[in-house]
Amino acid sequence: MNENREVSNLPNTKRTPETARPDSLNTWQSAIPHSENEWISMAHGGGGKLSQRLLDEIFLPAIGTLSLHRKLDSALLHFSGGKVAITTDSYVVTPRFFPGGNIAKLSVYGTINDLAVSGATPIAISAAWILEEGFPLSELKLLAEEMGTAACETGIPIVTGDTKVVDRGRGDGCYITTTGIGIVPKGRYVGPDRILVGDAILISGTIGDHGMAIMAARGGLPISTEIVSDCAPLHQLIDSLLHAGIAIHAMRDPTRGGLSSVLNELAEGVRLGINIGESSVPIAPLV
Amino acid sequence: MNENREVSNLPNTKRTPETARPDSLNTWQSAIPHSENEWISMAHGGGGKLSQRLLDEIFLPAIGTLSLHRKLDSALLHFSGGKVAITTDSYVVTPRFFPGGNIAKLSVYGTINDLAVSGATPIAISAAWILEEGFPLSELKLLAEEMGTAACETGIPIVTGDTKVVDRGRGDGCYITTTGIGIVPKGRYVGPDRILVGDAILISGTIGDHGMAIMAARGGLPISTEIVSDCAPLHQLIDSLLHAGIAIHAMRDPTRGGLSSVLNELAEGVRLGINIGESSVPIAPLV
Numbered sequence: 001m002n003e004n005r006e007v008s009n010l011p012n013t014k015r016t017p018e019t020a021r022p023d024s025l026n027t028w029q030s031a032i033p034h035s036e037n038e039w040i041s042m043a044h045g046g047g048g049k050l051s052q053r054l055l056d057e058i059f060l061p062a063i064g065t066l067s068l069h070r071k072l073d074s075a076l077l078h079f080s081g082g083k084v085a086i087t088t089d090s091y092v093v094t095p096r097f098f099p100g101g102n103i104a105k106l107s108v109y110g111t112i113n114d115l116a117v118s119g120a121t122p123i124a125i126s127a128a129w130i131l132e133e134g135f136p137l138s139e140l141k142l143l144a145e146e147m148g149t150a151a152c153e154t155g156i157p158i159v160t161g162d163t164k165v166v167d168r169g170r171g172d173g174c175y176i177t178t179t180g181i182g183i184v185p186k187g188r189y190v191g192p193d194r195i196l197v198g199d200a201i202l203i204s205g206t207i208g209d210h211g212m213a214i215m216a217a218r219g220g221l222p223i224s225t226e227i228v229s230d231c232a233p234l235h236q237l238i239d240s241l242l243h244a245g246i247a248i249h250a251m252r253d254p255t256r257g258g259l260s261s262v263l264n265e266l267a268e269g270v271r272l273g274i275n276i277g278e279s280s281v282p283i284a285p286l287v
Numbered sequence: 288m289n290e291n292r293e294v295s296n297l298p299n300t301k302r303t304p305e306t307a308r309p310d311s312l313n314t315w316q317s318a319i320p321h322s323e324n325e326w327i328s329m330a331h332g333g334g335g336k337l338s339q340r341l342l343d344e345i346f347l348p349a350i351g352t353l354s355l356h357r358k359l360d361s362a363l364l365h366f367s368g369g370k371v372a373i374t375t376d377s378y379v380v381t382p383r384f385f386p387g388g389n390i391a392k393l394s395v396y397g398t399i400n401d402l403a404v405s406g407a408t409p410i411a412i413s414a415a416w417i418l419e420e421g422f423p424l425s426e427l428k429l430l431a432e433e434m435g436t437a438a439c440e441t442g443i444p445i446v447t448g449d450t451k452v453v454d455r456g457r458g459d460g461c462y463i464t465t466t467g468i469g470i471v472p473k474g475r476y477v478g479p480d481r482i483l484v485g486d487a488i489l490i491s492g493t494i495g496d497h498g499m500a501i502m503a504a505r506g507g508l509p510i511s512t513e514i515v516s517d518c519a520p521l522h523q524l525i526d527s528l529l530h531a532g533i534a535i536h537a538m539r540d541p542t543r544g545g546l547s548s549v550l551n552e553l554a555e556g557v558r559l560g561i562n563i564g565e566s567s568v569p570i571a572p573l574v
Contacts, residue, residue, distance in 0.1 A: 040422040045452025054450060058424065062431035063414070065444040075446035077411050079470060084371065088413035088466055090451045124364050126375035127350070128464045130417070135327040137345065144349035157352040159362035162464075163341060164377045165332025172457040177415045177449075179375055179466035183366060 047256025071265070072191070073253055074118035076184060083184035085120035087111060090177040096143065098217040100210075100229030103176055104143040108150035108158075109233045110253070111180035116235035117251035119190035119242075120182030125151065127178050128162040132171030143174065154233045156180070188242070194249040195270045204237065205230055207259050208287040227286050334543025358552070359478065360540055361405035363471060370471035372407035374398060377464040383430070385504040387497075387516030390463055391430040395437035395445075396520045397540070398467035403522035404538035406477035406529070407469030412438065414465050415449040419458030430461065441520045443467070475529070481536040482557045491524065492517055494546050495574040514573050 043050045060068060067075035074087035089110055096103040108125060115122040127147060131140065151158045213229040234253075241248060254262040259281070267274045330337045347355060354362035361374035376397055383390040395412060402409040414434060418427065438445045500516040521540075528535060541549040546568070554561045 038424040040418045040420055040424065040427065040452055042420055042452050042454065044418070045450065051450070054427075058428050058431050059448065059450070062428065062435040063438060063445045063448070064435070065438075065446055067444075067446045068448065075411070075413070077446060077468075079410060084468065086411060086413055086447055086466075086468060088415045088447055088464070089449045090415040090417050090464065092417060092451045092453050092457075123366060124362070124373060126362070126373055126466050128375045128377040128466075130377050130379060130462055130464075131327045131331070133327055133329055137325040137327065140327065140341075141345050141349065144345050148349040148351070151350065151352075157354075158350045159352055159354045159364060160373055160375055161346065161350070161355065162376045163332065163338070163346070164379045165327055165329050166379050166459060166462075167329065169456060170379075170459040172453060175417055175453075175462070177375070177377065177417075177464035177466075179373075179413050179415075179464075181364075181371065181373060181468055 045256070047261055051256070072118060073114040074120060074180075074182070076118065076120075082186060083120075085115050085118045085182040085184055086179065087114035087118070088177065088179040089114065090175060092172065092175050093214065094172065095214075095217050096139075096173060098229055099213050099227065101213075101231040102143065102146050103174070104147040105150045106229075106231050107176045107178040108147055108154065108156070109231050110255070111178040112154055112156055112233045112235050113253040115180045115182035116233075116238045117190075117253045118182070118184070119188045119251075120184045121239070122154075122156045122180055122182040122235055124159040125156055125178050125180045126160045126162075127158050127176060129164070130171055130175040130177075131163060131165050132173055133165060133168040135171075135173050140174065143176075147176075150233075154235065156235075190248055190251055192250045192252075192266050192269045195266060195272065196249060197272060199249055201263075201274070201276075203259070203282060204234060206282045206284045206287065207254075208283060211258065212287045227284075332543070334548055338543070359405060360401040361407060361467075361469070363405065363407075369473060370407075372402050372405045372469040372471055373466065374401035374405070375464065375466040376401065377462060379459065379462050380501065381459065382501075382504050383426075383460060385516055386500050386514065388518040389430065389433050390461070391434040392437045393516075393518050394463040394465040395434055395441065395443070396518050397542070398465040399441055399443055399520045399522050400540040402467045402469035403520075403525045404477075404540045405469070405471070406475045406538075407471045408526070409441075409443045409467055409469040409522055411446040412443055412465050412467045413447045413449075414445050414463060416451070417458055417462040417464075418450060418452050419460055420452055420455040422458075422460050427461065430463075434463075437520075441522065443522075477535055477538055479537045479539075479553050479556045482553060482559065483536060484559060486536055488550070488561070488563075490546070490569060491521060493569045493571040493574065494541075495570060498545065499574045514571075 041050065044054050045051065055071070067077075074085040077084045077086065089107070091103050091107040091110070093103050093106065101109075107127065111125050112122045147158060209227060210229040210231055213227045216227050238251065250266065252262045252266065263274050263276070328337070331341050332338065342358070354364075361372040364371045364373065376394070378390050378394040378397070380390050380393065388396075394414065398412050399409045434445060496514060497516040497518055500514045503514050525538065537553065539549045539553065550561050550563065
């Protein structure tokens with residue numbers, strides 16, 4: 001096998017096949033065809049082209065359903081009682097505590113926002129924790145409390161959950177996967193296919209704050225903790241716009257890839273161009 | 288800090304605080320109170336007493352909602368259109384392929400079964416993948432196809448998903464968190480509080496097959512692959528019982544802890560005793 005061919009161009013990361021680990025048990029794994037010498041790289045999770053390829057070339061052909069193909073923040077399901085929205089995200093952020101937030105708060109707010117930008121009223125969240133052996137119970141308690149507080153503040157309950165423990169060195173303290181469900185009120189339809197020529201683009205705040213706060217907290221920037229993440233639940237903000245009769249055509253919650261990725265995706269989806277005046281994009285001076 | 292006090296009694300595992308890792312960035316982590324020198328151990332994920340303590344002492348006080356307190360396989364939410372069931376589970380099984388199944392199939396079947404034993408008709412599943420840098424794309428493709436096949440076979444679509452990539456050594460190839468939602472038909476009520484004196488206990492098959500198949504595949508048993516996991520979707524089996532008018536009071540999908548844990552929990556919940564004739568518990572000779 002040629003192990004040199006890489007799908008990623010990230011520098012300085014030594015890559016060996018995952019199955020070459022000494023503790024790996026290959027009895028059943030040997031059934032897996034390793035004809036393509038391609039491995040997951042960090043860039044596959046970055047929200048850019050490789051993430052897109054992962055979705056287009058692996059997940060959609062294998063699992064493809066209509067709602068997966070639409071690549072929205074939430075899937076919308078029609079059933080006799082109306083429309084249910086469902087969204088899921090794993091949170092693997094490092095560090096877990098950063099200026100303005102933490103992984104637990106973020107997991108609740110992120111899920112609420114994914115539902116809200118789909119026009120849904122969030123009704124419940126599930127939380128699955130993958131804990132690494134050796135994770136301090138005191139920090140787990142603190143994170144659970146942060147999650148409880150976020151649920152309480154937003155009024156969206158955590159209704160079910162799961163905890164799994166993985167061997168030391170097979171995790172990173174804790175990962176949280178939250179899934180949210182919401183109800184889309186009858187007659188409400190918000191979606192990227194409603195975008196029309198002449199639509200204006202509104203941004204709910206300055207861009208890049210969260211990403212820069214995380215980078216600063218990681219110690220990767222020569223600045224301290226002055227930049228604070230703007231992680232916050234937006235369902236009430238969105239609700240008040242909708243109730244005020246503002247005809248919102250589409251909404252998105254930009255995550256990995258940021259504003260430019262979101263606008264690119266929206267533009268491609270409707271085959272329209274978007275004009276952005278650089279000076280009109282709100283960015284905090286520090287960011 | 289006294290690092291010797293442990294909540295677990297697992298032998299031969301060296302324990303150091305998770306935050307003592309050299310690459311850990313403690314700027315924000317230092318806000319966390321480390322007054323209790325207790326760490327997560329593998330036993331916290333085993334489904335026994337420590338798992339129970341984790342839930343009772345950490346999660347319920349912090350996040351506690353009525354449905355979390357009920358500790359059911361799915362939470363049931365009432366809304367104007369009826370009752371929605373929601374369940375979530377992270378799958379971290381090693382090895383990922385075992386006789387009779389694999390992590391992807393298991394994640395779909397497990398979620399479907401958690402809904403079905405709650406009396407719900409499964410309608411959709413979300414799947415969140417946490418991939419480790421270096422995971423072979425060929426295996427990912429195979430697992431995605433297995434998930435797609437399981438969804439297709441059972442008729443329950445995967446409607447939304449997420450993929451995150453974590454650094455090498457911070458994961459274990461791939462973890463999958465599936466969340467399922469289902470609708471509970473009007474008038475159907477299945478739950479452990481309906482258990483009555485005189486109820487009979489039915490088991491859908493021989494016990495221990497899955498656990499032993501996993502142990503055998505891990506190489507921890509002096510036997511080969513003759514034991515096959517019985518992982519399978521049970522929603523149609525359950526549906527046919529319910530449609531035949533069998534008055535099922537409660538159902539459970541035994542996972543970690545197995546039959547004895549489930550029966551213990553059920554008995555404790557209703558403060559009744561359960562008589563089990565050992566010879567009437569179906570166990571395959573090989574198991």
